[in-house]
Amino acid sequence: MARPHIDWIQAQALPWRHDAIAARPGAEGKILSVDDQTGAASCILRYPPAYARAAEWLSADEEFWVLDGAIEVDGVEYGEHTYAHLPRDMPRSSFVAPRGATVLTFFSAAPLPSPGGAGRTFDGRRLVRRLSAADNVWDGDFEAMGLESMRSTARMRTLRKDPDTGETTYLTATIAFRQGERSERHPVVQEFFLLSGELSGDLGTMQAGAYCWRPPMVKHAPYGSWTGTLLLFRSIGGPQTTTWEDPDQPFTWTPAHRPVLPPELAPLMATPWPRPARY
Incomplete structure (x- = not known):
């Protein structure tokens, strides 16, 4: 996989870019990482109020977590702290952000829009239509992951x-x-x-x-x-x-600041990121 080792960068340090993702024209984006061979990308997309897309099919899986605001896909609303995984070639009747939204988004390949989809099929086994963290479900298997x-x-x-x-x-x-x-x-x-x-x-x-x-x-x-x-x-x-x-070294609450980043990102994290103000 042709992505650089990023361990770690604050998303706040990255610039917003207009039309950062071709499949979401009119939205601003921060590119967290991208595969230069497949076009797969991890990003944050910021949709302005009244953002809307007509019916479409995408050439990539679209996986997302809503950070703030809300979007609607096929009439299903996704508010803050909701998640979905929409498989490639899944038809979408609409995609809107009536009040605007900021969404952490992962595309499995270059997310090229397709204006038509007659005869296309998608793998319904891979669909996660909607989950909300507010459901307070904690069902993960620590043992299976060795944790x-x-x-x-x-x-x-x-x-x-x-x-x-x-x-x-x-x-x-x-x-x-x-x-x-x-x-x-x-x-x-x-x-x-x-x-x-x-x-x-x-x-x-x-x-x-x-x-x-x-x-x-x-x-x-x-x-x-x-x-x-x-x-x-x-x-x-x-x-x-x-x-x-x-x-290699015992844990400390005050570790040295030494993130692993590609050369073009390293200057953005030259110093520790400040804690957000609490009062």
């Missing part, structure tokens, strides 16, 4: 598991003052976005809005959080499992 040690200090919710590849999208919520002790490796890409909270690890301290694309088998962690965290994870290339190792 049993987190069971007493965290909760997990599976949002999607691909029926063919086993790729998984899930939420993890950790309690305040949780502190890890060991490092991890995973045989697949691990991608995440920090939805809320503060997270300290071996490469520095992340604030809400932090994004990571980590290649397979890269050693990372331990992590800890004074605030507790809510993270959206994706495993790319198969199901996620975990190998545990002793860390």
Whole structure:
């Protein structure tokens, strides 16, 4: 997969770009990472009030989490903290953002719009029409991912598991003052976005809005959080499992700031990202 190792960058440091995604003309976007071979992209899209698209089909899976505002797809409303996975070639009768919205979005390939779709079919097994975090469902399998040690200090919710590849999208919520002790490796890409909270690890301290694309088998962690965290994870290339190792350095609440970034992004994270004001 032709994406650079990004571990980690604050989305707030990235610029908004007009028409960043061809399939969403008129929306601004922040590109978190992109595969220069397939066009697959992870991004944040900001839709202005009254944004609308007519009936269409996309050439890529569209997976999203609404950060704020609301969108409607086929008349189904997605407000803040809702999730969906819409398979490629799935017909959409409409896509609108009546009051505007900001949406964390993942496309599995270049999301090229198609004006017609007669005779197309899509894989309904891969559809997740709508899930809401407010349902308060925490059904994730820590044991299957090799994360049993987190069971007493965290909760997990599976949002999607691909029926063919086993790729998984899930939420993890950790309690305040949780502190890890060991490092991890995973045989697949691990991608995440920090939805809320503060997270300290071996490469520095992340604030809400932090994004990571980590290649397979890269050693990372331990992590800890004074605030507790809510993270959206994706495993790319198969199901996620975990190998545990002793860390190169013991966990600290005040780690050195040394994110791993491609040269064009490194200047944006030259110094630690400030904590948001609380009062």
